[in-house]
Amino acid sequence: MEVLYVAHTYADVWDLDVIFPGGSESSEFRNHLDELKKMNVTFSAKIKKFETPKKIEDANVVADLIEDAKNVMMNLRQAGAFVSCLEAQNMKDRKANVLRSEITTVSASFTTAFNAFQQKLAASAEDVWNALLEHNVLSELHFVLQEWRKKAKSRLSEQEEALIESLSIDGYHGWGQMYDTIVGSMNIPFELEGEKKNLSVGQANNLSSHSNPEVRKGIFKTLEGAWEEKEELFAKTLNHLGGFRLNVYEKRGWDHVLKEPLEYNRMQQETLDAMWNAITKHKQTFVKYLDRKAKLLGKEKLDWYDLDAPLTSSSTTMSFNDGAQFILKHFAKFGPKMASFSKKAFENAWIEAEDRPGKRPGGFCTTFPLSEQSRIFMTYSGSMSNVATLAHELGHAFHSYTLRPMHPLNRNYAMNVAETASTFAEMVVADAAVKEATTEQEKLSLLEEKLQRSVALFMNIHSRFLFETRFYEERKNGIVPASRLNEIMSDAQREAYAGALNEVHPRFWASKLHFYITGVPFYNFPYTFGYLFSMSIYAKALEEGTGYEEKYMALLRDTAIMPVEELAMKHLGEDITKEVFWEKGIKLSMEDVEEFLQLTN
Numbered sequence: 001m002e003v004l005y006v007a008h009t010y011a012d013v014w015d016l017d018v019i020f021p022g023g024s025e026s027s028e029f030r031n032h033l034d035e036l037k038k039m040n041v042t043f044s045a046k047i048k049k050f051e052t053p054k055k056i057e058d059a060n061v062v063a064d065l066i067e068d069a070k071n072v073m074m075n076l077r078q079a080g081a082f083v084s085c086l087e088a089q090n091m092k093d094r095k096a097n098v099l100r101s102e103i104t105t106v107s108a109s110f111t112t113a114f115n116a117f118q119q120k121l122a123a124s125a126e127d128v129w130n131a132l133l134e135h136n137v138l139s140e141l142h143f144v145l146q147e148w149r150k151k152a153k154s155r156l157s158e159q160e161e162a163l164i165e166s167l168s169i170d171g172y173h174g175w176g177q178m179y180d181t182i183v184g185s186m187n188i189p190f191e192l193e194g195e196k197k198n199l200s201v202g203q204a205n206n207l208s209s210h211s212n213p214e215v216r217k218g219i220f221k222t223l224e225g226a227w228e229e230k231e232e233l234f235a236k237t238l239n240h241l242g243g244f245r246l247n248v249y250e251k252r253g254w255d256h257v258l259k260e261p262l263e264y265n266r267m268q269q270e271t272l273d274a275m276w277n278a279i280t281k282h283k284q285t286f287v288k289y290l291d292r293k294a295k296l297l298g299k300e301k302l303d304w305y306d307l308d309a310p311l312t313s314s315s316t317t318m319s320f321n322d323g324a325q326f327i328l329k330h331f332a333k334f335g336p337k338m339a340s341f342s343k344k345a346f347e348n349a350w351i352e353a354e355d356r357p358g359k360r361p362g363g364f365c366t367t368f369p370l371s372e373q374s375r376i377f378m379t380y381s382g383s384m385s386n387v388a389t390l391a392h393e394l395g396h397a398f399h400s401y402t403l404r405p406m407h408p409l410n411r412n413y414a415m416n417v418a419e420t421a422s423t424f425a426e427m428v429v430a431d432a433a434v435k436e437a438t439t440e441q442e443k444l445s446l447l448e449e450k451l452q453r454s455v456a457l458f459m460n461i462h463s464r465f466l467f468e469t470r471f472y473e474e475r476k477n478g479i480v481p482a483s484r485l486n487e488i489m490s491d492a493q494r495e496a497y498a499g500a501l502n503e504v505h506p507r508f509w510a511s512k513l514h515f516y517i518t519g520v521p522f523y524n525f526p527y528t529f530g531y532l533f534s535m536s537i538y539a540k541a542l543e544e545g546t547g548y549e550e551k552y553m554a555l556l557r558d559t560a561i562m563p564v565e566e567l568a569m570k571h572l573g574e575d576i577t578k579e580v581f582w583e584k585g586i587k588l589s590m591e592d593v594e595e596f597l598q599l600t601n
């Protein structure tokens with residue numbers, strides 16, 4: 001793809017004006033919001049009048065309501081995406097915050113109506129339901145409709161569920177917000193390079209990869225002390241969150257805490273077990289890497305605060321333009337479509353990457369469904385890890401692009417497959433960077449970045465999963481005190497890191513936001529799933545070359561309309577309920593360990 005090398009200067013500031021001109025003062029956006037509110041009111045009124053279908057002819061009424069719901073959803077997403085972009089590009093844009101709360105209100109009201117719609121639909125008799133599914137106006141939505149029905153059937157009555165929903169605002173979500181409030185109020189006093197500072201928790205966490213071992217150890221001890229000081233508050237919060245969940249599960253007659261997260265991720269228990277078993281089987285290879293790292297740091301064994309320690313400092317930097325060219329060049333080796341799509345994203349200023357103050361930290365990709373465009377947000381300062389992040393976000397945008405021909409209700413993929421395209425894209429670039437590294441130091445630093453990631457996903461996430469599973473078991477019998485939570489966590493970490501660690505991080509359960517997210521429980525294993533799933537796709541792509549792209553895109557298109565077991569069978573010909581499948585991805589990462597061991601011999 002020589003054409004990609006043509007000199008071109010890409011803008012590193014995005015163009016939002018083509019979507020709605022004028023930022024948070026946009027009158028076009030104002031009109032859009034007003035229109036959206038009207039659509040939502042009409043939809044809610046129609047749902048109130050809607051009655052459970054009794055005959056096949058009702059299919060047209062259902063299809064019309066779905067069409068209305070789809071329109072509200074698309075307009076809502078368009079609005080949400082715009083405000084996310086406004087908030088991220090300038091954290092002080094107060095007008096954007098006001099717009100955000102308007103959207104939240106519309107969204108909550110829509111969700112209530114939409115849930116009622118699903119409940120009413122689910123109440124229809126079996127034969128009517130089956131006939132509706134086969135009707136030509138609804139057959140395209142077969143999978144999601146079945147999912148709605150299954151979900152509604154395994155829940156309590158419409159009134160009871162509505163009651164749970166309203167009680168959960170203060171009795172459940174409120175505890176999640178309490179966590180944020182406590183963490184937000186924390187100050188971490190720390191002396192860095194002779195200067196006394198008051199750090200936020202986020203700033204303190206950033207020091208975990210500091211090159212000075214004393215700083216790393218010091219901040220770890222200081223943080224652990226800060227979590228300890230408030231551990232009773234965190235323990236209470238965690239116990240109430242868990243208690244609420246278990247109570248709801250019991251009332252619904254669910255006996256398994258993994259039922260909800262597995263259902264949400266459209267996967268089976270067998271698949272999850274196979275994944276963890278395969279990982280556990282190969283942990284010793286990663287222990288070798290951790291042991292070597294300890295040796296390089298002059299230690300017998302690693303302590304928790306050494307895990308993120310840098311071994312070398314990566315020196316390679318790339319301008320935004322060079323980074324863009326690097327990405328396009330390597331994408332082209334895997335697929336012409338991914339490359340040409342990304343080239344358009346650069347040309348049309350879909351990316352906000354400028355390094356300037358006032359921007360939100362982190363990166364994301366969001367899609368404007370009505371404009372059929374995406375936007376990528378990040379802060380690009382020239383490191384190779386910035387290049388990888390940019391590729392990652394382009395992967396998300398490419399996923400949205402492949403889903404364009406699908407019905408909007410068939411585009412709602414779950415968390416475990418959400419990171420497939422992004423991880424794939426990131427892997428293409430990260431691998432290329434290791435191969436093209438000009439010095440041994442550079443190669444080592446890039447390789448280590450990859451390995452840190454594998455260890456995080458195979459070991460750290462595993463410890464979170466073990467902790468959460470065991471916490472729920474004990475919570476069933478009553479409150480689990482902080483001292484016991486520390487024990488469960490320490491044991492989980494020793495086990496998940498297969499004995500590679502000396503000092504562990506007992507209050508990790510207090511420090512990690514993920515345990516307090518109320519939206520979805522077990523906010524951990526889908527990360528590992530997504531990583532390994534895309535690794536095995538990457539392994540196939542390496543075998544098959546550019547010819548693989550069509551198959552890859554077909555897989556992405558199906559990510560929201562079937563369970564993951566079926567997805568893998570249809571597009572990869574793989575049975576993911578078996579360990580062998582997962583081992584293929586793990587082995588790719590084991591090759592990185594081998595290379596690392598050789599380089600550091």
Ligand SMILES: [Zn+2]
Nearest residue numbers: 392396419422
């Ligand atoms: Zn991502």
